[in-house]
Amino acid sequence: MAKKPLFRIGAFPRAAAAIAVLSVMDAVIKAMAARYPVFEVVFLRFAFGLVLASGTLLLARPGWPSRETVIANGGRALIAVLTATTFFFALSQVLARRS
Secondary structure: OOOOOOOOOOHHHHHHHHHHHHHHHHHHHHHHHOOOOHHHHHHHHHHHHHHHHHHHHHHHOOOOOOHHHHHHHHHHHHHHHHHHHHHHHHHHHHHHHHO
């Protein structure tokens, strides 16, 4: 039996919502990077992401991932944290020079 989709929203509204969320996140990160330490900004970005992802998981209730999936996504998560940290650091340096 096929699983029923959690939300019946088309591709265009989902894409528009994703662009809006990422645009807001970009503006918030730029405002915070100029005033707070980089690691604090990174921590808060991923802490809020964890809250949102946990809420989505509670609603969707998918099955447990395989060991291979956990390992692959664990590596992907480490790369995402490293990328975000270096991006936020560079952004804070650019914003500091403008002031």
